[in-house]
Amino acid sequence: MSQPYQDLLQLEPKPVWQFFSEICSFPHPSKHEEALAQHIIAFANAKGLSVVRDKVGNVIIKKPATVGMEDRQTVALQAHIDMVPQKNDDTDHDFTKDPIRAYVDGEWVTATGTTLGADNGIGMAACLAVLAADDIPHGPLEVLLTIDEEAGMTGAFGLEAGYLDATILLNTDSEQEGEIYMGCAGGIDAAFKLPIQRQSATATQLQPVKLALKGLRGGHSGVDIHTGRGNANKLLARFLTHSEIAAKLQLVSISGGTLRNAIPREAYATVLVSSQDRDALQAAITDYLTTLNHELGAVEKNIQFSQTDVTCDEPAMTCDSQRTVLALMNSCINGVIRMSDDIPGVVETSLNMGVVTTANDHVQMLCLVRSLIDSGRSDVVGMLNSLAHLAGAEVVFSGAYPGWKPDPESKVLHIFRDMYEQTYGEKPHIMVIHAGLECGLFKEPYPNMDMISFGPTIKFPHSPEEKVNIASVGLFWQQLCGILAHIPRR
Structure with missing residues (x-):
């Protein structure tokens, strides 16, 4: 030994x-x-x-x-x-x-x-x-x-x-x-595939920057889903959707998480930003950290959010594709959906947005739905189908288990x-x-x-x-x- x-x-x-x-x-x-x-x-x-x-x-x-x-x-x-x-x-x-x-x-x-x-x-x-x-x-x-x-x-x-x-x-x-x-609980996997378009050429006057949201606790997407832990994929999408600087950023890629049944602890995005907007981006990052610490600080003690210069030759997404990607991620339900009426303190239905990856022509999002009752699982499947329809994405459900x-x-x-x-x-x-x-x-x-x-x-x-x-x-x-x-x- x-x-x-x-x-x-x-x-x-x-x-x-x-x-x-x-x-x-x-x-x-x-x-x-x-x-x-x-x-x-x-x-x-x-x-x-x-x-x-x-x-x-x-x-x-x-x-x-x-x-x-x-x-x-x-x-x-x-x-x-x-x-x-x-x-x-x-x-x-x-x-x-x-x-x-x-x-x-x-x-x-x-x-x-x-x-x-x-x-x-x-x-x-x-x-x-x-x-x-x-x-x-x-x-x-x-x-x-x-x-x-x-x-x-x-x-x-x-x-x-x-x-x-x-x-x-x-x-x-x-x-x-x-x-x-x-x-x-039983469960089912949901895999979104959202086609994206890219701009014809990289904007040479813009600097590629990697945004990194890290330090979250993560955990088991069943056992820990009710504990209020942050989902790095959701939190990064929220920043890129709602911060004032987000409209000036050009998204190249976004990724986070490694397993559909683990709450993601880290998420990353490569964006293009002009030199004159770097200070505004840093200020927005600082403000967002303050917000996250205020909201999640009782559970998440080590949230980190940073920007780093990187080298990137890949063109950014078009404005329409960027808006759709972020809208899909931002609007997708996540966390506890319903608590059980029959068993006090037990989650009945939940969803975990576990993995996000970006390829040249699409963004993929892997989620895991869990429910104690089949009708609860079916309800979430229906919501995700509707969301995919609105976004123009394909969603495939697989691996259902009772x-x-x-x-x-x-x-x-x-x-x-x-x-x-x-x-x-x-x-x-x-x-x-x-x-x-x-x-x-x-x-x-x-x-x-x-x-x-x-x-x-x-x-x-x-x-x-x-x-x-x-x-x-x-x-x-x-x-x-x-x-x-x-x-x-x-």
């Missing part, structure tokens, strides 16, 4: 942190999980366990029951192999090649300048630790490790009937200890709740999460499977601030072992 993980290996429970350290040492962003998957397969083979890959690449490992537990119902422990690759602008890190530099920071484990991958690496580590253990009572056990959860739920979509025998599934992808999840309908009568939910109360003297919170879990998709091939989701406390997933609470990992491990011991007979 390499030196950076030595402090993690001193943490309890040691088996979980051992596996998590190994996971961090293998690059595993979405669509680049194969090296880690092969490492896990080699581990399972060395333990003499049954291991298979399904058609899409999910890893399924089976372990016999411990002595005396053979008559229990079969349980599937489930996690996803991939992680979200997000880093700070000043961090030199290649997620396809470099290990995650995880370290202990007081009561937390975090990473240097990048996402940690505790989402869902800690859950996966716990699943592997159960497979490795010889002293944890359990019935027949299956571990399902899915691929590409963060970038499209490819593994969950591709899971077929016949691979699992389990009647109970324990999903480990939740992020607040003391909460049990029995339902989640929500996980809550089942208050779930037997495993009641078993977990009772076990939790007996252990800690209080009831856990039974919740529905606005983020997308894979459980809804598992119901397609396994409609009668009883499911819950739980996990340790993870803060700021999908952002470089991601961290996992050390004590909560111990509680999560205790609960996982406890529920396995209480699984009912067949």
